[in-house]
Amino acid sequence: MTKLIYLGCLSLKNYEPTCKNAIKIIKFLDNEYKVLDDAPCCGSLAFNISSDEELKTHIQYVNNWFRANDITELVTICAGCYSYLTKYYKELLGTDFNVEIKHLLQFITEPRNLEKLDLQYSGKKLSINYHDACHLRNASKPIIEEPRIILKSIKNVNFNEMGYNKTNSICCGAGGGVYSIFKGNSDFNAKAIFDNMKKGKILLTACPFCYTALKRIKEENNIKKSIIKFEDFIANLMEGVDPIN
Amino acid sequence: MNDKGKELYDVIKGKINSMKEEDSLERQYWNFWKLGCFLKTKAHDLKNVYEDTSREFVDKYKEQLIKMREQVLENLDYYVEKCINVMRKANNFKVHYAKTNKEAHHIFMEELGDNKVVYKSKSNEAKDIGIIDFLKKNDIIIKETDLGDVLVQLFDYKLPSFQVGPGAHFSIDDIVAKIKEMHGVELEPKPSAIVDYYRKTYRKELLNNVKVSLTSANAISAEDGTIVLGENEGNISLLTRATEKHIVVCGIQKIVPTVLDAVLVAKIQSRINNVPFNYINLISGPSSTSDIRGINVLGMYGAKEVVIILVDEWRTKAIKENLFYKDYLKCISCRTCNFVCTAARAFGNIFASKYGWGATAILTDYIHNGIEAAVQDGLFFCTNCENCYHWCPVSINIGEIMKSIKKEAKKAGLCPPPLKEYQQKILKDKNPFK
Numbered sequence: 001m002t003k004l005i006y007l008g009c010l011s012l013k014n015y016e017p018t019c020k021n022a023i024k025i026i027k028f029l030d031n032e033y034k035v036l037d038d039a040p041c042c043g044s045l046a047f048n049i050s051s052d053e054e055l056k057t058h059i060q061y062v063n064n065w066f067r068a069n070d071i072t073e074l075v076t077i078c079a080g081c082y083s084y085l086t087k088y089y090k091e092l093l094g095t096d097f098n099v100e101i102k103h104l105l106q107f108i109t110e111p112r113n114l115e116k117l118d119l120q121y122s123g124k125k126l127s128i129n130y131h132d133a134c135h136l137r138n139a140s141k142p143i144i145e146e147p148r149i150i151l152k153s154i155k156n157v158n159f160n161e162m163g164y165n166k167t168n169s170i171c172c173g174a175g176g177g178v179y180s181i182f183k184g185n186s187d188f189n190a191k192a193i194f195d196n197m198k199k200g201k202i203l204l205t206a207c208p209f210c211y212t213a214l215k216r217i218k219e220e221n222n223i224k225k226s227i228i229k230f231e232d233f234i235a236n237l238m239e240g241v242d243p244i245n
Numbered sequence: 246m247n248d249k250g251k252e253l254y255d256v257i258k259g260k261i262n263s264m265k266e267e268d269s270l271e272r273q274y275w276n277f278w279k280l281g282c283f284l285k286t287k288a289h290d291l292k293n294v295y296e297d298t299s300r301e302f303v304d305k306y307k308e309q310l311i312k313m314r315e316q317v318l319e320n321l322d323y324y325v326e327k328c329i330n331v332m333r334k335a336n337n338f339k340v341h342y343a344k345t346n347k348e349a350h351h352i353f354m355e356e357l358g359d360n361k362v363v364y365k366s367k368s369n370e371a372k373d374i375g376i377i378d379f380l381k382k383n384d385i386i387i388k389e390t391d392l393g394d395v396l397v398q399l400f401d402y403k404l405p406s407f408q409v410g411p412g413a414h415f416s417i418d419d420i421v422a423k424i425k426e427m428h429g430v431e432l433e434p435k436p437s438a439i440v441d442y443y444r445k446t447y448r449k450e451l452l453n454n455v456k457v458s459l460t461s462a463n464a465i466s467a468e469d470g471t472i473v474l475g476e477n478e479g480n481i482s483l484l485t486r487a488t489e490k491h492i493v494v495c496g497i498q499k500i501v502p503t504v505l506d507a508v509l510v511a512k513i514q515s516r517i518n519n520v521p522f523n524y525i526n527l528i529s530g531p532s533s534t535s536d537i538r539g540i541n542v543l544g545m546y547g548a549k550e551v552v553i554i555l556v557d558e559w560r561t562k563a564i565k566e567n568l569f570y571k572d573y574l575k576c577i578s579c580r581t582c583n584f585v586c587t588a589a590r591a592f593g594n595i596f597a598s599k600y601g602w603g604a605t606a607i608l609t610d611y612i613h614n615g616i617e618a619a620v621q622d623g624l625f626f627c628t629n630c631e632n633c634y635h636w637c638p639v640s641i642n643i644g645e646i647m648k649s650i651k652k653e654a655k656k657a658g659l660c661p662p663p664l665k666e667y668q669q670k671i672l673k674d675k676n677p678f679k
Contacts, residue, residue, distance in 0.1 A: 009676050009677060009678055010678070012678075013678040040675035040676065041671050041675055041676045041677055043671050045664075045667040045668065045671060045677050046667065046668040046671040046672060046677075047648075048629060048648050048651050048652070048664075049651050049652055049654075049655035049660050049664060049665070049668055050652065050655070050668055050672070051652060051656065054672060057672070058671065058672055058675075061675065062675075134628070134629075134630040134631060134632075138630075138631045138634075163287075164286070167635040168286075168585070168632070168635065168636075170587070171587040171628050171630030171632060173587055173591055173628055174628070175587075175628035175629055175630055176627060176628040176629040176630075176648075176651075177663075177664040177667060178588075178625065178626065178627070178628045180663035180664055180667060181625055181661040181663050181664055182257075182261070182592075182625065182626055184261060184591060184592070185587065185588060185591040185592070185626060185628060186591075187591065188279060188590060188591040189587050189590060189591055192283070192590070
């Protein structure tokens, strides 16, 4: 019985420090979790254009890899992986798929974990916004309240709702592989997300796809607001490091 | 990607470039729309004059509406037959059942007889069924009456525009200038002056000259054959009364079980769009009187004849063959999916087809004209964010439907290269970034 930390291919490729932070958080909460080399991609970027046969072949490969490594539960930090593992794997493999899937946000929200983390911000009161990523809010088991529970539990942090939030949040425009073809979709929508922050200058996201689009738009438009990945924010708080620096 | 795919990809890139040009029509439309959609979306959460917001209103009836639409689609043959029978027997309607769009076109031409002019309401259904294109090809003069469409016609605007407010992207100054250019009349640059101009000139024509009018229907009640038509301008009221022959063209999916269901559909459309339906017309027959010795005579002040053309085309097939887009038949055409669409916000009217604007118009193009048409309309702009699904009053997952069309595009060699490369790497190397 192995508990897996499933980082996701986008974070592994582009966001190594975030992966390290995520591992730090997960292992602090449950040291039995571990990272395995060569974990296959869940296939999220292929889902919109692949036939059922192609998908099933890929999903079976991933499932066999899980079985070969005796994976019974996993925590992922990728919103895309969470969405596809919980929806399509169960749908296409049925009872053959026996891995308990959790997103990091769900894992942190478990009462004992939240208690163990006992997060607080030591600086001047911090005003935080959270962007609801499509992959999380649309999942078969949607993740909507979890980030709010976590953020509201942090001492000295003020959580603000965005103008469009939860199931009505603005999509960053990077989903469905669109970012690889027509970046213009994000040019407008990711900027609209920043414009949609009512209070405070810090925006958190738990999706590496959203982060990629939001970071680019912030830099290209010289936006003075910060975009921070949820894992980095939590890991910095754990270590008493100011997450906005 | 095959040669056709490359050609379509180039067309799309060309459209994007047009949108980037400051003075292009695409850019002008987008500048209007990107603000319009956010304001419109926000309006769903505002309590205007009602005690509830439009979203609360829709939520209150959502379950009932979904159940009703599903009931109709599960028993479509039954409701179509019931509806046609009652319309013929009780309502004195002349009813045609057209198996195909083509059949509907010919029926319409026959009903038109020697008339060469058709006055029409917005009638997106007639556009979907291809009647408008067919009439134009046959040199029939189409006279729009919805002010938005009148303006589109005035400007000879060929690009897709928003179905709910087709002329809303024209500036007041441009409208006034165009009226001066086309009609030689100088107006004050005020919406009220423009409206007043059309009221004084066009209203007279609508009251006196209309021989044949064309509308669609928001819904049709199967229990009593009543046609329900909502409007805010009053053009439909005139077209359905001050005419000799009123022709209704719509798909069979517009049928609902009862007249109350039909009114509910109209109310939902009104509230969800924050567009007041100042008039909801319930038409259960041609104008008639029995005031002379109790003898019923048709055609007193209103339409002498009401003709209904119900069109099947793809609809029954979609249900019987369980096609992936059959859920689209639940659509009540409120178009709210357009306001919240990520791709539509980013790409304005280049995420559109000749049937209109947004994902549902692309789906309609796919159904009628196939996969290449859908790709050219901007199919791959869709991020599958499912905002459309969350806002849809009948919970149609257009995002999932678009996904199925994308799969077909990939199979046909029409998938944009970067996306295909990711897929190949995932399937082969088990990692898209290796």
